[in-house]
Amino acid sequence: MSDTAEQDAKRSMDAKRSTYERRLAALRGAGRVLWRPAFEATIRERLDWLAQTAPQVYDLDEQVDMYGGRIVAALEERVAGLLGTEAAAFFPTGTMAQQVALRCWAARTGDPTVALHPLGHPEVHERNAFSQVSGLRPVRVTSEPRLPTAAEIRDFDEPFGALMLELPLRDAGYLLPTWEELTEVVEAARERDAVVHFDGARLWETTVHFGRPLDEIAGLADTVYVSFYKSLGGFGGAALAGPRTLIEEAKTWRHRYGGMVFQQFPTALSALAGLETELPRLPDYVRHARVVAAALREGFAAAGLPWARVHPEVPHTHEFRVWLPYAPDVPAEAAVRQMEETSVGLFARAWAHGGPDLAFTEVTVGAAGLEWTADDVHAAVADFVERLPAP
Numbered sequence: 001m002s003d004t005a006e007q008d009a010k011r012s013m014d015a016k017r018s019t020y021e022r023r024l025a026a027l028r029g030a031g032r033v034l035w036r037p038a039f040e041a042t043i044r045e046r047l048d049w050l051a052q053t054a055p056q057v058y059d060l061d062e063q064v065d066m067y068g069g070r071i072v073a074a075l076e077e078r079v080a081g082l083l084g085t086e087a088a089a090f091f092p093t094g095t096m097a098q099q100v101a102l103r104c105w106a107a108r109t110g111d112p113t114v115a116l117h118p119l120g121h122p123e124v125h126e127r128n129a130f131s132q133v134s135g136l137r138p139v140r141v142t143s144e145p146r147l148p149t150a151a152e153i154r155d156f157d158e159p160f161g162a163l164m165l166e167l168p169l170r171d172a173g174y175l176l177p178t179w180e181e182l183t184e185v186v187e188a189a190r191e192r193d194a195v196v197h198f199d200g201a202r203l204w205e206t207t208v209h210f211g212r213p214l215d216e217i218a219g220l221a222d223t224v225y226v227s228f229y230k231s232l233g234g235f236g237g238a239a240l241a242g243p244r245t246l247i248e249e250a251k252t253w254r255h256r257y258g259g260m261v262f263q264q265f266p267t268a269l270s271a272l273a274g275l276e277t278e279l280p281r282l283p284d285y286v287r288h289a290r291v292v293a294a295a296l297r298e299g300f301a302a303a304g305l306p307w308a309r310v311h312p313e314v315p316h317t318h319e320f321r322v323w324l325p326y327a328p329d330v331p332a333e334a335a336v337r338q339m340e341e342t343s344v345g346l347f348a349r350a351w352a353h354g355g356p357d358l359a360f361t362e363v364t365v366g367a368a369g370l371e372w373t374a375d376d377v378h379a380a381v382a383d384f385v386e387r388l389p390a391p
Contacts, residue, residue: 019332020350022336023332024040027348028040029339030343030348031343032345032368032372032376033368034292034345034348034363034365034372035367035368035369036366037348037364038233039229046235050269053276056276057273057276058071058272064265065263065265067260067261068090068264071268072264072265074272075239075271076088079226079239079275082214082215083218083226083241084216084219085224085241085242086244087241087242087243087247087248088239088242089239089247089254090264090268091239091254092236092237092264092267093236093237094121094238096238096259097238097239097250098225099130099133099136099257100250101223101240101242102114102134102136102162102164103134104249104253105161105162105197105223105246106136106161106162108246109161109162111159111160111161113136113137113139113158113159113160113161114130114139114161114163114164115139115141115148115153115162115189115194116138116163116164117141117147117166117169117172118140119145119170119171119172120166121166121170121199122199123138123140124171139160141163145173145175146172146175147165147166147169147175147177147181147185149184150187150188153185153188153192154188154192160194162195162197164199165198165199165221166198167200167202167217168316168319170202170319173311173312173321174315174316174317176206176209176210176317179211179212182210182220183220186221196221197221197222197223197224198225200225201227201230201238202227202231202317202319203218203224204226204231204232205285205286208283208286208287209286209317218241222242222243223240224241224242225238225241226238228271228274229274231274231278231279233274233278234267234270234271235266235267235270236267237264237268237271285318285366285367285369286315286317288318288369288372289317289320289363289365290314291374292369292372293313293314293315293320293363294314294374296308296377296381297310298374299381299382300381302378302381303382303386305324307325308324308325309323310323311323318364318365319362319363319364320362320363321361322347322363323359324358324359326357326358326389327359328351328359329351330359330388331351331388332351332359333387334387334388335348335361338380338383338384344383346381346384347363347384349361
């Protein structure tokens with residue numbers, strides 16, 4: 001790389017770092033936001049939250065865990081009960097949990113091929129872990145930015161031992177199929193003698209869209225992975241739920257993969273706290289996200305920016321995307337300035353490149369967002385658009 005190229009790259013990195021640091025500082029100082037992400041809090045704030053919540057969810061005079069058991073076992077039992085499965089196993093990460101689940105199924109089906117979506121988490125965010133670490137062979141069943149259809153599963157031109165469905169499909173805009181579509185896809189996989197695994201990192205959020213309880217949703221699959229931090233605000237961790245015999249085998253592989261952590265009570269305790277405090281509120285967040293999304297569309301139209309997109313138009317969960325006709329740094333700067341100058345955080349997350357002069361951001365509606373009315377959103381959009389140049 002030439003000296004000039006190196007200097008340009010450094011300036012670009014410095015600019016990104018500066019924008020991130022400004023955004024984080026502005027978010028912390030904002031009086032009104034749609035969501036305050038737990039992962040951007042301070043250590044003191046997170047410990048204070050756990051200290052306040054923990055006594056409500058577990059006996060703190062019980063001995064700590066050692067390589068599982070005690071509080072970890074209690075968490076596993078709680079998850080199995082919520083999802084209606086025979087058993088569940090705690091894992092330090094979802095990446096590990098899903099590799100273990102699918103390699104266990106591969107041994108049972110005799111086929112290491114896993115059919116999934118190219119926007120699924122293992123394909124986008126895990127550095128080819130399926131093939132590089134676990135001997136699995138991922139194949140892509142569709143290139144469309146949505147979950148696969150039953151016809152695509154039935155007509156896929158090679159066999160596979162497992163079908164993996166990410167619910168919701170985050171990198172397509174937190175999309176979900178309808179309940180009828182999902183049941184048909186599962187039936188199509190079973191017709192091919194394939195097992196079905198749900199990447200349910202955010203499965204907790206899906207009950208409003210499907211109109212079904214968690215155990216009925218999870219009951220469609222052979223195994224389900226859920227996260228304790230993506231929706232619930234825990235410190236980390238995940239669980240794999242399914243038949244008892246497979247979960248016992250998964251615990252063996254968890255040990256082999258290095259997942260037998262000496263003590264995990266802080267993470268397990270935060271997961272129980274999230275199940276107690278956030279899980280019951282998620283349906284309210286999802287319903288209010290629909291109010292916010294509609295108000296965003298109306299606000300952009302009223303502000304004279306008709307080419308703005310909320311995707312999906314009616315959010316499937318409490319998270320969705322907003323698209324604008326600018327390079328990402330333009331709305332990013334406007335969003336940070338709005339927070340810095342008005343203490344209102346309408347768009348508190350990063351903006352990403354979506355194509356030539358096209359940017360998108362993710363919007364999450366959490367507890368703080370429940371205070372926003374449609375009129376509040378309209379006003380915030382009008383102020384935000386004033387900070388943008390004419391497209």
